[in-house]
Amino acid sequence: MRPPTNTMSQKAISCESCSLNAVCLPSGLTAEELIQLEKSIDKTMKIKKKEAVFKTNQISDGIYAVKSGAVKTSIANSDGQEQVLEFHLPGDILGFDAFNSGTHSCDAIALEDTLICKIPEATFDDLCIALPGLRKELKHQLGKEISHHQNLLLSLGQQQTDERLATFLLQLSLHYQSRGFSNKEFVLPMSRQDLSNYLGMAVETLSRIISRMTDENIIKVERRVVIISDMDKLEALAHSSCKKT
Amino acid sequence: MRPPTNTMSQKAISCESCSLNAVCLPSGLTAEELIQLEKSIDKTMKIKKKEAVFKTNQISDGIYAVKSGAVKTSIANSDGQEQVLEFHLPGDILGFDAFNSGTHSCDAIALEDTLICKIPEATFDDLCIALPGLRKELKHQLGKEISHHQNLLLSLGQQQTDERLATFLLQLSLHYQSRGFSNKEFVLPMSRQDLSNYLGMAVETLSRIISRMTDENIIKVERRVVIISDMDKLEALAHSSCKKT
DNA sequence: CGGGAAATTGATGACTTTCAAGGTGTGTGG
DNA sequence: CCACACACCTTGAAAGTCATCAATTTCCCG
Known part of the structure; x- marks a missing residue:
């Protein structure tokens, strides 16, 4: 009876040695800042296929980075009609949808067994004040999200x-x-x-x-x-x- | 020869006395913070109907609030196909689209003669560090933008x-x-x-x-x-x- | 007041959805 | 380990929605 050898058993590693650090949140940070960020990151989230990273109306618990696997976000209206908004691959950030009300406005469902790094809500604001590089990178990631939506709207509306x-x-x-x-x-x-x-x-x-x-x-x-x-x-x-x- | 009496000749007023302050950026700020914000706001932008607040690829100069009038944002692809993304009414914020690359990813065109309040790029980061209320409100406004995109995607994709x-x-x-x-x-x-x-x-x-x-x-x-x-x-x-x- | 842009209305046809059926791969339990 | 069930994917035919083309009207701006 040995443990399964899929990604779910993967060991948590540091951002510094993570292969994704060039595209993920650490990308714009100095070595010094990275150490600070590292302290707050919770790497323990293992989401199984078809399970949720978060669901609509859930109180925001921070923002999330995909370490491995894949996640889809989708929104549904009162009639149950659903629209997939984005596919999040390794290095992608999700959770900005809760910035408006403090609760998530969409579901985030794992498409396969997935590892997630979380920056908890509590320390997030403090980190942003302390780390200029993180602010800059966060802005960049938010802009990426907005750009993505804009391009999808162009595609759905005109193509x-x-x-x-x-x-x-x-x-x-x-x-x-x-x-x-x-x-x-x-x-x-x-x-x-x-x-x-x-x-x-x-x-x-x-x-x-x-x-x-x-x-x-x-x-x-x-x-x-x-x-x-x-x-x-x-x-x-x-x-x-x-x-x- | 008296000056025209339309909105374009409207006098700049303080955020504190602005009728929009409950829905605009000042909404979450303390009186103290509002004074700080006020110092940085440039209220001189008067955009005529059909003219641009900013255009695609233009280097970001800050973020903008609609004081009066209306603005549409739209994105175009290489073929000239265009998609209107949002209509911005008084109290609405625009300019987040430049967060990704530092240059705007869409056009912002006035639908009628419009007055715009601008928070210049240069002071924006400093203000965010200094004013917790502004950070909170900014987050709120960013979330509103994302929510809007999500709902429009649902509408275009499913209805x-x-x-x-x-x-x-x-x-x-x-x-x-x-x-x-x-x-x-x-x-x-x-x-x-x-x-x-x-x-x-x-x-x-x-x-x-x-x-x-x-x-x-x-x-x-x-x-x-x-x-x-x-x-x-x-x-x-x-x-x-x-x-x- | 005139030219032209904006908006409406009609007819036609293209694109896409819906309904239906069949095929293929996957996962679970015996 | 195999078989069966089920979900996923593909393909076909028919119907519906919406876009395009065209003509006309209305209204706005100079």
Whole structure:
């Protein structure tokens, strides 16, 4: 009976030695500041697949960084209609949604077994006063969140369904590239259901677009693995305001 | 030759005596803090209709509060497709979009002659350190911005066009009510073009929905003046996930 | 007062959803 | 370890929603 060898048993490590420190909160901090930040970070959160990091209306307990795994945030209205807002990958920060009222305005659900680093609410304000680098980085992360929302709004409001998927794949490609991974071959961390909801279309529509793009030799998709065969065509598709090439 | 008597000639007044101080940045500040804030605020910005408070890629010069008038923010992609992101009414804050890169990621255009109060970038960080109340209020305002984006995403991603308009009208109704105005009769500060774009639909579609809702005695619309005749029906429409009543 | 932008209305067609069925992979319990 | 159940994904056909094109009216600004 040995313990499982998945990420859930991973040992907590310091921000300094974390492979994500260039993209995560520590990115703008001095060595000195990092030590201060480190003291407050709670690395003990292990969230299992389909379980919540936090839920709507829950009182904010701080902000969170994804250490490994993946998290989706989504909002629901009174009728139960749900909209996926963002997919958070390792190094991403979440929890800003509680800044308005002090309670979370969305659900954060793990898409797979996930490790989370938490900066507790209590020490957060103090840290911001003490660490100029943290303030700067926090501003940067908040801006990233806002930019993301703006781009998704542009996509949902103005693009056709196939353009939306193309745009999404390109963004994901860039994301992986910036983290040293292949920009042509990567894994979708979410189900078709979650992705189609995020992109504001029916699951069937997403499936059909994937099939069509595969037929046109733009991408190859095997379950959740995506290979971009023709980056140029994909980019052309994402920018095709003048319908039909 | 007397000077024009429109809002553009309005005299700058103190935050303390401003009618908006309960909803604007001063809201969470002590009297002491307000004096500090006041020193840094630049109230001289007068933006004429159709002119920009700031434009995309412009280096951030601070954050802005709408004193009078109205401002729309919008983002455009490389193809010139444009998406209106938000309408900012008196008391609303804008400029957070530059938090990511230091340059603005959207355009902010005045919908009518508008007065703007500016907190310059240079003093902003210092003020945040010095004034706990300002930090708290800033957090609140940032959260409001994020919440707004989330709700718009839900609307664009999950609702039908008529549900989107109903939702928008109800939000505007609540907004005016919370500021002491009528919740049943108010003015749309934007053109049909801007509103239809914001709601992710064609102008013609918006026009048709307005006509239909008028025929059904839910609203009366005369140019930019809206009267809500049947609040219950409007709310039912906004929540009709089970299509067709 | 005139030109032109803004708004409305109608007809048509494209895109997307919905409903339905079948296929494929995964996980759990025997 | 295998089998079965179930969730996930794909594909097809039909229907609906919404966009586009076009024409007309209304209203605003110079």
